[in-house]
Amino acid sequence: MTSFRQIEANRCNATKSTGPKTEAGKMRSRQNAVRHGLSAETVVEIVEDLEDYRGFEATVIADYDARTAVERELVLRLASLLWRLRRATAIETDLLRIQAEILRERQMSGLKTQHPPCETPLQQNSWLDSRPTQIKRRSAPGWFRAPS
Numbered sequence: 001m002t003s004f005r006q007i008e009a010n011r012c013n014a015t016k017s018t019g020p021k022t023e024a025g026k027m028r029s030r031q032n033a034v035r036h037g038l039s040a041e042t043v044v045e046i047v048e049d050l051e052d053y054r055g056f057e058a059t060v061i062a063d064y065d066a067r068t069a070v071e072r073e074l075v076l077r078l079a080s081l082l083w084r085l086r087r088a089t090a091i092e093t094d095l096l097r098i099q100a101e102i103l104r105e106r107q108m109s110g111l112k113t114q115h116p117p118c119e120t121p122l123q124q125n126s127w128l129d130s131r132p133t134q135i136k137r138r139s140a141p142g143w144f145r146a147p148s
Helices: 004-016 023-030 050-063 069-109 132-139
Strands: none
Touching: 050 069
16 A cells, blocks of 8 residues: 555655646647557648548538437547548558568569568568658648548
8 A cells, every 4th residue: 555655755746747838848749659640549640631631521521410419429430430541541552562662672683582481571570660751751642632
């Protein structure tokens, strides 16, 4: 069991570490754990456009006649899930394209392209580390533009 003295020390320490105070600091800290955005439930502003998402969401909402709060929540959830599926498809496509480029480069340079039976090209992580900017750059264009 925690002693009274330890509880007081914890409270004192908690007042010293309250996180970022400025809006810029808060925005930066939101990105601390972002590596690829695959599982992000919100728009990843580094590679996605918030206005694209809002347009997409508005289009999905317009397609359904939500009459209750629950129906509206379900439609909003549908829009979010469809957006995330598009994101996953784009990431998968980019990763496969990068792997194809690497295999093509190896073939042109005469390197062996065979992989051990237990290790397919997608199970190797070394090729991902060398090209993170390509993933961002290729995923950056808007996936959906709402009609004007």
